[in-house]
Amino acid sequence: SAHQAIEKVLDYLNEGYEWVIDMDIEKYFDTVHHDKLISTLRERVKDRETLHLIRVFLKAGIMENGFVRP
Structure with missing residues (x-):
């Protein structure tokens, strides 16, 4: 979330x-x-x-406007 991102940024700054x-x-x-x-x-x-999981993620499609595309 945005709040978690801000907290992480503050951690890094510190x-x-x-x-x-x-x-x-x-x-x-x-x-x-x-x-x-x-x-x-x-x-x-x-x-x-x-490594297999990474390859599967690389081959996975994406969903745009409710439709899956490569």
Whole structure:
């Protein structure tokens, strides 16, 4: 929620952080080669089930105006 986000920002400020970066990554994963991403993740993530779940999420569609699209 917005309230949780503000609380987290205050926590970070109290820890000494000074920068905030805001990005819109809505279409980012549309352009990423999924096999290369999974291969890179494999270097750090050793759990096969987690990697499988990430791949499933990457392949999942989205719902817009009540309709699912790829």
